[in-house]
Amino acid sequence: MFNENLPIYIQIMNLIKRRIVKGEIRRGDKLPSVRDLSTELKVNPNTIQRSYHELERENLVFTQRGMGTYVTEDENIIKELKQSMASSLVNSFIQDMRSLGFDLEEIVSIIDEKMREGK
Amino acid sequence: MGKYMKYELKGSYKFIFGIIAVLLIASTIIQYNIYMVSNRPHNMAEATGFRAFTMLISILVIFGAFLATFIHIVGLFRKELYEDRGYLTFTLPLSGNKILGAKILVGAIWYVAIAISAVLYNFLLATILFGTSWLNNVKGFLAMFEPGAVSSAFISSTIVSLESTFLTLVIIYLSIALSKVSVKNKKIGGLWFVIFLVLSGLLNYLTLKISEAFPYYLSFNNFKILHYYDIAPFGTIFGGISQVTAYGTHIMGYINIIGNLSQILFIVLGFLATSYLIENKVDL
Amino acid sequence: MTNIIEIKGLSKTYFTKKALNNVSLAIEKGKVVGILGPNGSGKTTLIKILTGILRPTKGEVYIDGNKPGVITKSIVSYLPDRNFLYDWMKIQDAINFFKDFYQDFDENKAYGLLEFMKLDRDMKINSLSKGMKEKLNLTLVLSRNAKVYILDEPIAGVDPVARDQILDAIINNYNEESTMLITTHLVRDMENIFDEVVFLKEGEVYLQGNAEVLREERNMKIDDLYKEIFGE
Numbered sequence: 043m044f045n046e047n048l049p050i051y052i053q054i055m056n057l058i059k060r061r062i063v064k065g066e067i068r069r070g071d072k073l074p075s076v077r078d079l080s081t082e083l084k085v086n087p088n089t090i091q092r093s094y095h096e097l098e099r100e101n102l103v104f105t106q107r108g109m110g111t112y113v114t115e116d117e118n119i120i121k122e123l124k125q126s127m128a129s130s131l132v133n134s135f136i137q138d139m140r141s142l143g144f145d146l147e148e149i150v151s152i153i154d155e156k157m158r159e160g161k
Numbered sequence: 162m163g164k165y166m167k168y169e170l171k172g173s174y175k176f177i178f179g180i181i182a183v184l185l186i187a188s189t190i191i192q193y194n195i196y197m198v199s200n201r202p203h204n205m206a207e208a209t210g211f212r213a214f215t216m217l218i219s220i221l222v223i224f225g226a227f228l229a230t231f232i233h234i235v236g237l238f239r240k241e242l243y244e245d246r247g248y249l250t251f252t253l254p255l256s257g258n259k260i261l262g263a264k265i266l267v268g269a270i271w272y273v274a275i276a277i278s279a280v281l282y283n284f285l286l287a288t289i290l291f292g293t294s295w296l297n298n299v300k301g302f303l304a305m306f307e308p309g310a311v312s313s314a315f316i317s318s319t320i321v322s323l324e325s326t327f328l329t330l331v332i333i334y335l336s337i338a339l340s341k342v343s344v345k346n347k348k349i350g351g352l353w354f355v356i357f358l359v360l361s362g363l364l365n366y367l368t369l370k371i372s373e374a375f376p377y378y379l380s381f382n383n384f385k386i387l388h389y390y391d392i393a394p395f396g397t398i399f400g401g402i403s404q405v406t407a408y409g410t411h412i413m414g415y416i417n418i419i420g421n422l423s424q425i426l427f428i429v430l431g432f433l434a435t436s437y438l439i440e441n442k443v444d445l
Numbered sequence: 446m447t448n449i450i451e452i453k454g455l456s457k458t459y460f461t462k463k464a465l466n467n468v469s470l471a472i473e474k475g476k477v478v479g480i481l482g483p484n485g486s487g488k489t490t491l492i493k494i495l496t497g498i499l500r501p502t503k504g505e506v507y508i509d510g511n512k513p514g515v516i517t518k519s520i521v522s523y524l525p526d527r528n529f530l531y532d533w534m535k536i537q538d539a540i541n542f543f544k545d546f547y548q549d550f551d552e553n554k555a556y557g558l559l560e561f562m563k564l565d566r567d568m569k570i571n572s573l574s575k576g577m578k579e580k581l582n583l584t585l586v587l588s589r590n591a592k593v594y595i596l597d598e599p600i601a602g603v604d605p606v607a608r609d610q611i612l613d614a615i616i617n618n619y620n621e622e623s624t625m626l627i628t629t630h631l632v633r634d635m636e637n638i639f640d641e642v643v644f645l646k647e648g649e650v651y652l653q654g655n656a657e658v659l660r661e662e663r664n665m666k667i668d669d670l671y672k673e674i675f676g677e
Contacts (some may be wrong), residue, residue, distance in 0.1 A: 050660070246532075249531070442500065444500060
């Protein structure tokens with residue numbers, strides 16, 4: 043499940059972010075408990091705890107004492123998340139393409155072509 | 162310790178009951194053959210054929226059963242040091258004293274259980290086969306002696322045999338622990354038996370020498386302390402750890418005071434040494 | 446943070462062979478620590494010293510402030526790398542046995558775990574397969590509310606289904622009040638449950654650290670790091 047060479051807590055943060063962006067988890071929703079998620083992913087509960095903690099620092103989630111961890115109610119933060127995920131994906135794509143020697147126009151035209159094909 | 166004994170007994174009762182069953186069957190065959198022969202003395206030929214053969218087999222079986230019991234009691238301890246079960250036993254929050262104490266008591270319990278059930282069964286069987294007349298014979302025989310004499314002989318021999326049972330068990334376990342500590346290779350596992358023979362020989366020799374050096378005996382008839390020469394004025398009996406003297410109808414049981422105390426001391430020291438070894442020295 | 450386990454300059458020599466050489470480790474309370482290394486690296490030797498069934502040649506070991514002995518045995522729950530239950534037992538006997546000897550044994554937890562592992566308490570231990578024995582042993586060991594759990598190769602030689610059940614049981618029964626020490630050479634299956642890892646190579650600590658920090662610093666999974674260190 044965790045195959046990237048990143049720390050597990052970052053991979054779990056990314057997993058939750060994707061679920062939020064895709065709408066699988068909506069704003070205000072309760073996140074699975076640390077224990078449930080650690081069983082599901084077969085990961086040390088301390089690691090899950092750390093992921094939740096980091097997500098909280100990014101204001102994506104908040105913890106209610108004794109209740110659990112919830113996704114933020116703030117629509118703007120989620121929009122920002124979408125934006126930043128999109129731009130980081132595109133950035134890395136552009137970087138890769140550039141390293142292969144494509145210039146901006148070529149990249150755009152390839153994307154354009156692919157998008158048409160896809161439809 | 163009681164809890165540990167419970168599981169030790171649970172683990173070995175099937176084997177011991179099997180041994181007892183074998184012993185009872187073998188002694189039944191022997192007694193039955195004696196009965197048949199004594200009832201039909203005119204037909205002695207039968208005794209030499211098949212009957213003699215079954216008798217011989219039964220005697221061998223009894224011998225084998227005692228050997229198997231000995232090996233089993235040795236195994237009670239040996240398996241803990243050489244097999245996987247030691248990983249459970251020696252990680253229990255129990256001191257070496259408790260584990261060893263339980264092992265030795267269980268060994269002694271089985272030993273006594275086998276001895277008593279074999280003796281009682283044979284008495285019972287004899288009563289069934291030969292009637293109660295043999296009881297009267299025994300009573301008549303015992304009545305020849307002074308009152309209290311027989312019980313004093315019985316008490317002194319019981320004490321001495323209990324001591325020797327415990328001492329033997331302690332020396333067995335000490336020898337196994339010593340061989341485990343000195344040689345970690347199971348292939349020289351017979352080493353413990355050599356240590357056992359040397360240790361028991363040595364301790365028996367020591368006991369004898371101590372008894373000779375301090376020839377004072379306690380009588381279980383009148384609880385007086387007597388010198389060796391008072392017991393055996395004719396010097397017919399060698400000094401030793403215990404005495405059952407008999408001249409004429411005068412029978413009496415004595416134990417050598419210092420000799421028996423030193424036996425008890427050997428038991429305690431052997432126990433503590435073994436317990437120390439299993440708690441602090443043995444590597445599984 | 447308090448150290449629940451302290452190991453100082455520990456060496457163990459068999460005849461002339463050094464199984465452990467000057468190992469020093471401090472393990473914090475509440476951590477899941479992986480002791481990693483191939484067979485013969487000294488993992489089992491280290492664990493057997495901690496559980497009090499092997500004596501150090503040199504050095505010192507403290508568990509919760511005590512040297513291995515009767516006191517530490519009452520707070521350490523140990524899963525050996527072999528079937529340690531008496532062969533005459535049924536599963537129920539084994540549960541009674543643990544209940545009788547360990548005050549921290551939780552009988553109800555044991556029955557719950559048995560059900561989870563799909564084991565029946567009337568089964569005879571002799572008749573269990575290797576995977577079932579491993580699951581039973583783990584059930585007993587995890588059903589204690591011990592301060593320290595020491596698991597020696599808990600998933601070695603079991604099928605993938607049993608392996609998943611065992612991993613689940615370990616994760617579900619972890620709590621912050623206890624410490625877990627787990628040896629394994631199957632790093633890929635277990636690396637995600639470790640807070641800390643210790644690489645043992647030829648009886649010495651080759652590398653130790655927080656698993657996440659190592660992933661970040663080396664930019665690789667612990668499994669890949671393991672392969673790099675031991676050249677598999």
